[in-house]
């Protein structure tokens with residue numbers, strides 16, 4: 112069985128910040144933080160539903176807010192409840208706990224507490240490595256906090272994830288690529304890439320409506336994400352998420368920005384287009400079934416883009432599921 116998460120959303124509760132793009136209650140599709148008892152019910156139900164052999168590949172994931180910034184008694188209660196369903200206390204339990212938090216909400220005492228509670232992976236919302244962008248979006252931390260906390264988390268042996276956003280207020284494609292390179296240099300285990308979605312009721316929506324924040328074109332967003340995917344693939348850093356989940360409340364509350372239900376497919380198509388372009392035409396391009404639609408491009412856009420240039424697209428299921436082959440050379444797409 113592939114790795115799976117049981118997602119427990121802990122919205123904005125306790126977060127003293129007001130990032131320009133955030134209205135956490137909307138994004139996590141829930142109105143209030145669950146009580147420890149409700150979390151217990153959710154985890155018990157997952158424990159009973161997931162076969163014992165699959166629990167070893169399943170983690171409990173507290174996402175949606177800044178886990179280490181919530182009131183300590185609430186964090187302790189959630190960790191206690193989750194602990195009941197972990198392998199460390201129950202041999203047939205889940206493999207660990209994932210949390211996400213801010214780069215400036217990490218300390219020795221917190222990391223020791225998390226490690227003792229069975230947390231295995233910590234993701235930091237870096238968002239940008241450009242201090243002007245961080246400040247303009249009211250993040251309340253700097254890129255130096257990201258560098259320091261990442262090293263700190265790694266030194267404790269946690270799986271380390273970094274989340275970044277593209278197209279924020281005051282950012283540019285160049286700054287977003289630079290952020291990707293700076294994040295890659297920190298060698299996290301995983302990365303999540305979230306192109307900015309402008310949510311009704313946020314500071315960003317106000318700036319957008321006043322014409323002060325003008326997102327760069329959507330095609331540039333695809334281009335930036337394709338380049339970022341290439342940067343992380345080259346360094347064997349797993350991109351575990353590209354774009355926000357298409358939840359009903361998000362679609363209802365998005366007033367602009369980079370939201371597209373087929374974002375992943377568009378970005379993979381662009382990555383492949385760039386690879387073919389760099390390899391030169393004419394070209395023989397092969398992909399396994401899983402990547403065939405990305406090879407020919409979303410709605411055939413790559414086939415159309417290379418029309419008349421001697422580019423042949425072929426299915427080849429002898430290739431690994433994440434690999435394409437251009438003129439005899441393999442490229443991992445992820």
Ligand code: SF4
Nearest residue numbers: 126128129130133176
């Ligand atoms: S720190 Fe996280 S939860 Fe708090 S406002 Fe910013 S994005 Fe939202």
